[in-house]
Amino acid sequence: MTATTAWRADPYADALRSGRGPLFLRRDDGWLLPLEVERWCEAPDRADRSVLARCRGSVLDIGCGPGRLVAALAAQGRRTLGIDVSPEAVAHAIRLGGTALCRSVFDPVPGEGRWDTALLIDGNIGIGGDPAALLRRLRQVVSPAGTVLAECVPVDVDERCEVRVDDGRGGRGAPFRWARVGTRALAGHAGRAGWAVSERWTVAGRAFVALMPQSSSPVASGVRR
Structure with a gap:
């Protein structure tokens, strides 16, 4: 079962329709990662606004x-x-007034190679279970001088695993591959995919990284709060 199919499972769709959880990513060993459905369905918070303020030009929000x-x-x-x-x-x-398509980032994307900013927020660096592969794909999607703004796990972790969407009440989706990475791990994956870290910042306990193509930007070591 692909991740594309798994995210169409009823537990996820039901949570979005109601605007609330509980909802989790569940590993086969029983470990649960809570998903913040309520936050996703609300207006952008202070951490989100720090991302929006860094968007330049045309923006592709992946996931x-x-x-x-x-x-x-x-x-x-x-x-x-x-x-x-x-x-x-x-x-x-679309109901909120945005423009959106039902599409995987690994499928053809409108405007490939011309997006100025790509977003990987709310853990979406984990899409496909291979951050380096995802970031290599974004070299094709983003413009030659474009930026990727990615949210990381705010602890030092580099994990690839198989998970299911789980509502905590017995409803589960099909298994799919996912990844969780902290800022240090993401910097390593980014470097292997041709990106350099240009900025790191944290807001309200959430951690973010800005990436630029290696030929365009040196690595910045500072952390902004």
């Missing part, structure tokens, strides 16, 4: 979910597109 960031950027008059493999998420984003 846009219910569309809070796409809608906020659209309200600013930005050229913005959200893509997500969940039809329910895409429909929600």
